[in-house]
Amino acid sequence: MPVSEPNPVLVHDYLLVHRGAERAFAAIAACWPGSPISTLLFDEPAMGSLFRGHEVRTSRLQRLGADQRHFRRLLPLFPAAAERLPVAGHPLVISSSSAFAHGVHPDPGAVHVCYCYTPFRYAWHERGRALEELPPVLRPALRLALSRIRRWDLAASRRVTHYVAISEFCRERIEATYGRSAEVIYPPVETDRFSPGEPEDFFLVVTELVRHKRVDLALEAAKRVGAPIKVVGRGADLDRLRSLYGGDAEFLGRVSDEDLAALYPRARALIVPNVEEFGIAAVEAQAAGRPVIAPDAGGTRETVVDGETGVLLPRATANAIADAISATDFSRFDPDRAVRQARRYSVEFFQARFRASVERAQGRGGGDVETSSSADS
Numbered sequence: 124m125p126v127s128e129p130n131p132v133l134v135h136d137y138l139l140v141h142r143g144a145e146r147a148f149a150a151i152a153a154c155w156p157g158s159p160i161s162t163l164l165f166d167e168p169a170m171g172s173l174f175r176g177h178e179v180r181t182s183r184l185q186r187l188g189a190d191q192r193h194f195r196r197l198l199p200l201f202p203a204a205a206e207r208l209p210v211a212g213h214p215l216v217i218s219s220s221s222a223f224a225h226g227v228h229p230d231p232g233a234v235h236v237c238y239c240y241t242p243f244r245y246a247w248h249e250r251g252r253a254l255e256e257l258p259p260v261l262r263p264a265l266r267l268a269l270s271r272i273r274r275w276d277l278a279a280s281r282r283v284t285h286y287v288a289i290s291e292f293c294r295e296r297i298e299a300t301y302g303r304s305a306e307v308i309y310p311p312v313e314t315d316r317f318s319p320g321e322p323e324d325f326f327l328v329v330t331e332l333v334r335h336k337r338v339d340l341a342l343e344a345a346k347r348v349g350a351p352i353k354v355v356g357r358g359a360d361l362d363r364l365r366s367l368y369g370g371d372a373e374f375l376g377r378v379s380d381e382d383l384a385a386l387y388p389r390a391r392a393l394i395v396p397n398v399e400e401f402g403i404a405a406v407e408a409q410a411a412g413r414p415v416i417a418p419d420a421g422g423t424r425e426t427v428v429d430g431e432t433g434v435l436l437p438r439a440t441a442n443a444i445a446d447a448i449s450a451t452d453f454s455r456f457d458p459d460r461a462v463r464q465a466r467r468y469s470v471e472f473f474q475a476r477f478r479a480s481v482e483r484a485q486g487r488g489g490g491d492v493e494t495s496s497s498a499d500s
Contacts, residue, residue, distance in 0.1 A: 130155070131158050134219065135219045136221060137164040138160075138166065139166045141171070145170070150470050151238065156177075161180045161181075161209050161227070162181055165185060180209050182205070182208055183204065184201075198272075199271070206227065206228050217236050220237055221241050224237070225239065225279055227282075234485050235284045237287065239287065239305065242280075246276055247300055256334055277301065286305035288306065289307075292422055309426075309468050312468040312470070317384050317407055319458040322454075323391070325351035325390060326352045327386060328352065329404040330355075330356050332356045332357055332358030338364055342354070342364065342367070343441040344444035353372070353375055353386070354375060355375050357376050357377050390408070392434075396417075398420045400421060405423050409433075413461065414433040415433035423435065428460075434447045
């Protein structure tokens with residue numbers, strides 16, 4: 124049931140591509156139909172009808188015409204732009220943040236609830252990887268920008284009334300980074316879109332193709348054991364991966380919801396090579412009755428039952444994934460057991476818990492900001 128009072132303003136980092144965070148934000152927005160949305164950048168064609176009925180207000184950076192391929196070039200400008208996003212006049216601010224959305228400036232006394240996917244990974248726990256992706260001549264400038272963002276990010280975290288984390292893994296990161304406590308509410312997954320089918324002889328990867336997703340581990344593992352593998356997704360790492368593994372893997376690009384729902388049940392298993400904060404694809408695969416190969420860490424430790432709905436690896440290396448591919452009898456996994464596991468993350472269950480969390484935060488008032496310790500700056 125939608126919540127109508129008070130009328131909040133909803134904030135998301137950027138609405139440029141239709142992925143897990145955007146689906147979660149859409150589930151949040153559906154709780155408050157008609158509420159305005161503030162975001163740094165908005166690609167209306169890419170979002171389609173996802174936020175129909177909401178007025179979408181953007182930062183001034185929208186004028187630069189950045190899209191999913193190029194928006195990272197604006198990185199140093201995002202903190203100041205986030206602070207200027209229009210949230211004034213609303214007693215309730217709900218942000219959906221993996222980077223900058225939690226840095227808005229609510230009115231004094233307003234309640235700000237942040238649904239946090241992770242503290243900004245490139246400023247904190249993946250800073251080294253971000254630097255490695257640039258030519259050496261550009262690294263000093265990025266290092267300086269990220270240091271400034273870290274200082275800003277800590278200050279921004281103190282303007283949030285209540286954090287909600289997407290997993291225990293994320294909750295621990297919020298505490299370590301910001302010194303803030305957080306409630307855990309798992310993200311919504313549209314589990315009713317998927318159903319079991321007859322598996323075929325290929326493995327599947329579903330993710331954004333960027334370096335930190337470590338897709339090359341899955342591709343290298345499949346190549347070593349001669350296993351067919353299909354990759355769903357696009358991103359900055361696509362050309363590199365295609366040049367290395369184009370003869371061994373099938374790159375499908377982005378696919379429609381209908382095509383993805385048809386792919387999952389046909390796969391022998393989904394491979395998740397990276398440590399994910401949650402990992403919606405792993406839940407989607409289980410909703411389609413298929414097992415998951417993933418690290419025994421991060422979100423998949425919380426969503427995949429080792430030996431029952433998948434194989435959890437002590438370390439996600441190409442060799443470990445290859446061993447799991449070649450040594451596991453995937454026919455022994457019960458599709459019904461996987462489906463039952465996935466249903467724990469339905470949209471309806473998420474919305475009910477999130478609405479209750481927001482109501483509790485409103486009861487505490489806008490000045491109740493809990494700080495457990497000082498984060499290392």
